[in-house]
Structures are given as C-alpha cells and as structure tokens.
Ligand SMILES: Cc1ncc(C[n+]2csc(CCOP(=O)(O)OP(=O)(O)O)c2C)c(N)n1
C-alpha cells in the first residue's frame with residue numbers, strides 16, 4: 001500500500017501544517033514516510049508544493065515520479081492544476097476554489113473551475129467560505145484536509161487525533177473548532193462522491 | 199521525523215559537538231536553527247548562533263577545534279566561496295577536535311545564483327567528503343565524520359543537496375557521546391602555517407590521501423551491490439541512489455551498482471565495476487565529477503554514460519524521471535498543465551518596507567537614464583521584478599557597493615548601491631571602506647529591516663549600529679541619513695535621495711522599518727509567552 005501526495009498552494013498559505021498533520025497520523029500508524037518541502041525564495045508568495053509519500057514499505061526517493069501521484073491536495077484552484085502532469089490517470093484532485101490573487105494576470109476563476117470539473121476524479125469546495133460560515137476563518141486548510149481524508153489510507157479518527165495534538169497548545173476551543181472543520185470537509189467530499197462514511 | 203538538516207543538527211548534539219557556527223543560506227539554514235532552538239543543546243552548553251559571514255564562521259569553528267572540542271560550521275554552497283581561504287588552509291593546518299564543514303548545494307538553483315558542486319571544493323582542499331543518501335545516513339555520517347576527523351586530524355566536508363536538506367523522514371538515533379575536554383594540539387606548530395611548517399603539513403596531507411581512500415574503501419557508506427546483467431554497471435553518488443532504486447519497485451536493479459557516500463573513492467572500487475561491466479552509467483547530483491574522472495580527458499575506454507554524453511541533462515537536479523530515462527525506463531506523464539495556468543513568481547509582501555524604498559529611489563532617479571542601481575542578495579532582489587524594475591545587478595553578497603564604486607570610478611554618474619542590512623555586515627563593510635578611501639561618488643542605500651528576511655528572519659549582526667559602522671568606516675556624518683520607508687514620507691525620502699545622488703562623494707541612506715514577517719512572528723511569540731505564563 002502506498003499513497004503519493006502533492007500538497008499545493010502559495011507561499012504563506014501553510015501547506016506544511018497539513019503535511020505535518022498527515023505525517024503525524026501516518027507515523028502513529030507505523031507507516032514509512034518521506035516528505036520533500038519547499039523552503040527559501042518561493043515561500044515569498046510564489047507557488048509552493050510538497051511531495052508527501054506514505055507507504056507500508058521503505059520509500060526510496062523523496063520525489064514522486066511523474067504520473068505517479070495518487071492525490072493532489074491544493075488549497076488554491078490555479079495551483080491545483082499546475083501539477084496535473086504528476087497525477088496518475090486515476091488519481092484524485094482535491095482543491096479549494098477560493099483563489100489567492102497576488103499576480104496581475106490571474107486567470108478567470110470560472111474557467112479554472114471548469115478545468116477542474118473536467119478532471120475525471122475531483123472534489124472542489126470553497127473552504128474559505130465554509131470556514132467563514134463556521135466562524136473559523138483560520139480553519140480552511142483543515143477543511144481541505146477533511147475533504148481529502150476519504151482518499152488517504154488513514155482513518156478519520158487517526159487524523160483527528162493529530163489535529164488535537166497539533167492545536168492542543170491553543171486550547172480546547174480551538175481543537176474542537178478544527179475537528180468540526182475537518183468533519184465538515186470530509187462530509188462535503190463524501191457527499192460529492194456519493195460515498196458513505198465508514 | 200526530521201528534515202535532513204535537522205538530522206545533521208541532532209547528530210551533532212548526540213556526537214558531542216560543543217559549538218555550531220553558520221551564516222544563514224538556503225538550504226543549510228535549518229541545521230543551525232535546530233541547534234539554536236534545541237533545549238538539549240542549551241542544557242549541554244552547546245554554543246549555537248549566527249556569524250557575520252561564512253568565513254568568520256569557518257574560522258571560529260576552526261578555533262574551537264584548535265581548543266580540542268568538536269565543532270561544526272554550516273553554509274550554503276556559495277558560502278563556501280566566501281569561506282574558501284579558511285577552508286582550504288584548514289586542510290593544511292588540520293583539525294584538533296573533530297571539525298565538520300557542512301555545505302548545502304542547490305542543484306536546479308531553487309534559491310541560488312548558481313549550482314556549483316561543493317565536492318569540487320572538497321577535492322581541491324584534499325579533504326575527505328561525506329555525501330548522504332538519506333536522513334538516516336546524514337545522521338550516521340556526522341558521528342562517523344567526527345571520528346574520522348579526529349582519527350586523521352583533518353576537517354571533513356559534508357555535502358548535502360536541497361532535496362535531502364528539506365525532506366523529512368524517520369531517523370534512529372545512536373548512543374550519545376560526551377563533549378571533549380579543552381585540550382590544545384599536541385604539536386605546537388600544527389596551526390602556524392609559516393612556509394616551513396606549511397610544507398611539512400602539506401606533505402602529511404598528501405601522504406594521508408591514501409589513508410583517506412582506504413578509510414572510504416572500508417566504509418559502510420560505499421557499497422558494492424552485485425548484479426547479473428553486466429552490460430552496464432551503475433555508479434550512484436549520494437541521493438542519486440534513491441532515484442535509481444525508485445525505478446525498481448522490487449529494489450533489485452539487476453546490474454552491478456556502486457553506491458558512493460564517502461570520498462575520496464579508492465580506485466580499486468571503481469576498477470572492480472569497470473572491469474566487470476561493458477559500460478558504466480554515472481549518476482551524481484551537481485557536476486559530473488566522478489564521471490569526468492572515470493572517463494578521462496580523451497574518453498578512450500569503455501563507454502561512460504552520464505551528464506557528459508547527454509544520458510542525463512547537463513544541468514539541474516536529478517529526479518526519478520531523468521534517472522529513469524537514462525535507464526530506458528519512462529514514467530508516463532499525466533495530463534498536461536492547462537494553458538490558463540500562469541507562473542506565480544515570488545514577490546515582496548504587501549506593505550514590505552523595501553517597496554517604498556524602491557518607489558522613492560525610482561522617482562529620485564527618473565531624470566537620469568536607466569541602469570544605475572547595483573543591488574545585492576536578499577528579499578530586496580525581488581525589486582528586479584515588475585512593477586518595480588528598480589535594480590540592475592545581483593551577483594554575490596556585497597557586490598553592490600563595490601560594483602557601484604567600480605562603475606563610478608569609470609566615470610559613470612550617478613551610481614547607486616542597494617544592499618540589505620545583513621548583507622552589509624556579511625561583506626559590504628569592506629567595500630564601503632574602499633569607496634571612502636577613494637572618495638568614489640556613490641550613494642549607498644542600506645535597507646535596514648532589522649533582520650535577515652530572505653532566509654526566514656535570523657538576527658542581523660549589526661541591528662542598531664549601522665550608522666555607527668558607516669561613520670567608523672569614514673563616511674561623513676552629514677551624508678548619513680536614516681529615513682522611514684513608508685508611503686507618507688515618499689516626497690521627503692525622494693528629496694533626500696535626489697540630493698545625495700548629486701553629492702560628489704560617498705553617502706549612505708538607511709531606510710529603516712522592520713520586516714513585516716518578523717513583526718508578526720514577534721507578536722505571535724509574545725502572545726504564546728503570555729498565555730503560557
Ligand atoms: C555567500 C552567501 N551566503 C548566504 C546567502 C544566502 N542569502 C541570500 S540573501 C540573504 C540574507 C539577506 O538579508 P538582508 O541583506 O538583510 O536582506 P533582507 O532579505 O532582509 O531584505 C542570505 C543569507 C547567499 N546568497 N550567499
């Protein structure tokens with residue numbers, strides 16, 4: 001069993017915290033893991049991605065071979081599409097549709113959504129809007145993690161335990177808020193795919 | 199789960215290191231940051247912090263080694279250019295306490311001006327080199343390198359690349375070792391490189407090469423893995439080994455493989471695979487160093503494949519795809535990137551003080567022709583991009599002031615230098631002295647955001663003392679100005695710049711306002727302190 005994941009976003013959007021949450025759950029489950037991060041220049045508002053690899057067997061490369069990615073989890077719609085050549089033919093594209101516009105020539109959002117909708121296996125949701133509705137503005141990334149959770153090889157309980165561990169320092173209220181955000185994201189993804197939770 | 203950088207740092211702590219010295223630089227920064235933030239390191243009294251530049255860091259580490267203690271010095275690849283004088287001569291003095299020099303290379307130039315290969319420098323200095331293929335090996339190699347360094351009294355170069363530095367994996371620690379006591383070298387002449395001593399030391403270094411080779415020959419980091427199909431043998435250095443294995447899901451390559459992790463590689467190892475196989479494929483990240491050595495100038499032997507014959511691209515980092523292609527294994531690409539996806543280059547943060555410095559400077563220079571701003575390396579280099587288009591050079595740290603001086607000496611007026619506060623203390627001060635001595639008509643903008651922002655906000659060496667340093671270098675007090683780079687002072691700031699640009703001597707303008715990211719993280723850490731208290 002292996003899951004090769006690309007986390008995508010814009011420098012400063014905090015994709016590494018998603019990686020850390022998944023990583024913590026994977027390690028607890030006794031899986032092997034490798035995770036290539038991006039530090040440095042591009043963190044200044046440029047496109048960033050992280051290769052996250054989970055497996056029950058030792059992993060060779062820190063980088064995923066092209067066409068081998070099982071899941072792209074993007075917190076930004078244009079960034080979701082940047083890594084399509086990496087995605088395997090039956091891989092999943094899970095993305096936030098709230099754009100991060102910091103360039104003058106940002107493409108038309110509707111056209112982006114259409115492009116995403118064309119992908120055979122995709123889930124899209126406006127995590128920023130959902131976070132605002134839940135009055136948990138800072139939880140958009142956790143909502144996205146929830147939306148990706150049905151496609152990871154990890155139980156939701158394991159991921160929730162990691163979320164609790166990560167936010168513990170900030171108090172029970174913040175933990176509860178993020179767990180609610182996670183469940184909301186998961187619920188939406190399951191609904192979109194007509195899947196039943198286990 | 200540790201980054202490669204963090205594995206090196208934790209290994210240093212576990213292996214009895216007494217101090218770590220560094221100047222920040224991607225992808226090496228997280229090594230020193232880890233030790234700075236480690237409670238264990240603090241409890242053990244391990245000295246950890248930033249130096250003014252890589253040369254001062256290298257020399258301080260050598261001093262700690264002189265005193266008998268284990269020391270580490272870390273830098274990015276181009277930092278080794280700055281430290282080169284100390285580095286090369288440290289091979290001649292040799293070490294006393296174990297000394298490891300970590301150089302982090304950046305093939306593909308993710309955050310750098312070039313992709314130079316530090317193994318060349320190691321070979322140039324005739325030092326042993328370690329090159330890990332995994333976070334675990336990085337951890338283990340630090341222990342082995344300290345031992346090797348003390349066994350042969352020689353500094354050891356540890357070469358890593360971005361992918362290892364910034365990738366996480368599980369690491370098994372080893373038993374912890376105590377720090378060394380203070381003990382000066384037994385030979386009082388070891389560190390006095392007067393020609394007579396230097397000649398003697400150099401002969402010893404030359405004689406030791408054979409021992410370095412046999413140590414590498416016996417090292418578990420160099421492995422010969424047999425394979426049935428001898429039509430081709432594969433030599434894989436450092437991380438290249440992982441990309442090779444990635445192409446064989448069963449982890450059986452079928453060809454003889456020589457995995458290299460410690461240099462100098464003894465000829466016998468190369469000879470064995472060369473004799474056994476009809477051709478060789480050499481996989482190494484960075485420059486084709488081993489490939490060139492094996493192939494030789496005339497390339498008259500068996501076919502040697504790699505970067506030089508185009509089997510692997512000549513530039514850029516290795517990955518599972520280009521290594522696969524060299525083996526005839528092709529990874530099918532997924533769907534193409536839709537044409538509406540556009541590049542998203544890095545940019546200055548909204549409200550960044552540098553933005554206002556550049557707006558004022560652009561306006562101050564708008565009556566002159568273009569091409570007058572010599573700049574340097576840091577966040578402010580992003581001033582080269584639209585909408586600012588404000589700078590005309592970025593070469594190496596410190597080159598702004600000296601290049602502006604050279605151009606001014608050529609009669610080019612006005613010539614403006616733009617340099618960050620950390621870059622100024624790294625290697626701008628000496629250039630400023632040159633300019634003062636020649637009364638070169640240049641205007642120097644020292645963008646003082648109180649931090650080393652580009653690499654993640656490390657302390658800057660002269661916060662609060664920049665004007666005093668400039669005055670001490672001989673810049674006239676009347677021509678040193680501190681301004682606040684913010685929209686509402688635009689007219690005022692531009693007027694000061696215009697006036698100083700016209701001045702026929704050295705002037706310094708210091709736009710001073712704290713980096714927004716540093717402000718935010720300071721507020722955040724104050725908040726957590728408050729809640730924890
Ligand atoms: C010799 C060398 N060492 C280190 C680096 C990495 N580096 C690039 S910019 C920079 C810091 C710049 O800080 P500062 O001059 O204060 O500018 P800021 O980023 O804060 O605007 C560093 C450490 C480098 N490029 N070259």
Ligand code: SF4
Pocket residue numbers: 044545546547549550551552577647651652713714715716
């Ligand atoms: S990190 Fe600081 S110096 Fe760099 S662009 Fe942002 S505000 Fe400006």
